[in-house]
Amino acid sequence: xxxxxxxxxxxxxxxxxxxxxxxxxxxxxxxxxxxxxxxxxxxxxxxxxxxxxxxxxxxxxxxxxxxxxxxxxxxxxxxxxxxxxxxxxxxxxxxxxxxxxxxxxxxxxxxxx
Amino acid sequence: xxxxxxxxxxxxxxxxxxxxxxxxxxxxxxxxxxxxxxxxxxxxxxxxxxxxxxxxxxxxxxxxxxxxxxxxxxxxxxxxxxxxxxxxxxxxxxxxxxxxxxxxxxxxxxx
Numbered sequence: 394x395x396x397x398x399x400x401x402x403x404x405x406x407x408x409x410x411x412x413x414x415x416x417x418x419x420x421x422x423x424x425x426x427x428x429x430x431x432x433x434x435x436x437x438x439x440x441x442x443x444x445x446x447x448x449x450x451x452x453x454x455x456x457x458x459x460x461x462x463x464x465x466x467x468x469x470x471x472x473x474x475x476x477x478x479x480x481x482x483x484x485x486x487x488x489x490x491x492x493x494x495x496x497x498x499x500x501x502x503x504x505x506x
Numbered sequence: 507x508x509x510x511x512x513x514x515x516x517x518x519x520x521x522x523x524x525x526x527x528x529x530x531x532x533x534x535x536x537x538x539x540x541x542x543x544x545x546x547x548x549x550x551x552x553x554x555x556x557x558x559x560x561x562x563x564x565x566x567x568x569x570x571x572x573x574x575x576x577x578x579x580x581x582x583x584x585x586x587x588x589x590x591x592x593x594x595x596x597x598x599x600x601x602x603x604x605x606x607x608x609x610x611x612x613x614x615x616x617x
Contacts, residue, residue, distance in 0.1 A: 424603055435512075435595055435609040436550065443603075451604070483549050493538045493599050497549030 395496035396420045399484050405504045412471040414501050416484030424487040425467040426495065427451075427459060429480040436483065442467055474505045510598050512608025519615050525583040527611045529596035532577065536598040540605070541570065541581050544593045553594070554581070586615045 396419040406412050416425060427439040428451075438451030440459040448459050456478060460468045471478055484498040511530045519525045529539075540555035556563045556570040556579065563570045569582040583590055596608040 426604075433515075433609060435607040436605075437607070438604060441604065485549075487603060493601075493603065493605070494540070494552060494555070495605055497542075497551070499549050500547075 395422075395486060395488060397484060397486060397496065397498035399482075399498040399501050401501060402499065403502045405506065406474050407506050408475055409473050412474050412503065412505075414469045414482055414503070416467045416469070416498060418465055418467075418486055420486075420488075421464055422486040422488060423464070425461065426485040427457075427467065427469045428483045428485065428497075429453065429478075430483060430500075431480050439469065439482075471503075474503075476505050479503060479505045510596060510606050510608045512596050512611060514611060515609070516612045517614070519586045519613065521586065521588060521615055521617045523586050523615075525581075525586045525590065525613055525615070527581045527594055527596070527613070528578065529580065529598075529608050530576075530578045531598050531606075533598070533600060534577070535600040536606075537601060538599045539570070539572065539579050540597050541568075542595040542597065542607075544595065544610075550595060583613075586613075588615050588617055591615050 398417045400415045426441045428436045430436050437453045439457050442448045442461045458470045482501045485495040541553045542550035543553040544550040554565050554568050558574050567584045572579045591614050594611045597605040599605045
C-alpha cells in the first residue's frame with residue numbers, strides 16, 4: 394500500500410454538511426492525488442498536488458477543495474456535501490523516482506444522504 | 507477531453523481460458539500505459555505497464571499487447587484462475603504525472 398492510509402474509511406453524512414477526508418503517507422512522496430470511483434466512470438481525478446501548498450484541479454474538481462500544508466498529508470474537503478458526491482474516494486501517490494507509477498490507498502466510502 | 511475507451515464492461519471466462527481486455531486512446535502524446543487490478547474493497551494496484559517503444563510485455567500469465575498505429579493496447583490473462591476475478595482498469599499518461607483511466611472491466615473466472 395506504499396505507506397498510504399486514508400481516514401475515515403467509511404462515512405455517512407447529510408446533504409449540506411462539510412466533510413474532510415484525509416490521506417496520509419509516511420515516505421515523503423512529492424506527488425499526491427485524489428480520485429473518485431463511480432460505476433461506469435472508472436477513476437476520475439479530483440485534485441492533485443506536486444508539493445506543499447502546490448495543488449491543482451483535476452477533471453472533476455467542482456464542489457471539492459484540497460490542502461497540503463505538510464508533505465505527508467493531503468486533505469480533500471467537500472464544503473457542502475451533495476448526494477452526487479456519494480462515491481468511493483482514493484488517494485494515490487507517485488513513488489519518488491518512479492515516473493508515472495501511481496500507488497493507491499485503501500479508499501474511503503462516503504455516503505451523502 | 508482526453509479519453510481512454512475500455513471494453514468489454516464485463517467478462518466471464520472459464521478457468522484455464524484466456525481473458526482479453528481492450529483499450530483504445532486518441533492522444534498520440536500518451537507514452538505510458540499501465541493496467542491496474544482491483545479487488546472488492548481494495549484500492550487499485552499496478553499489475554503491468556508498457557511504454558510505446560515495445561509492442562508486447564509479458565509478466566507471468568499477464569501480457570500487454572500494444573499497437574501504436576491503431577492506438578490500441580490490450581491485456582491478455584493466460585490460464586485464467588478464479589483468483590484473477592477482479593476489476594481491471596487500463597490507463598494512459600503523457601509525461602504530465604496524471605493518469606487517464608478507462609472505465610473498468612469486471613472479470614469473473616469460473617472453475
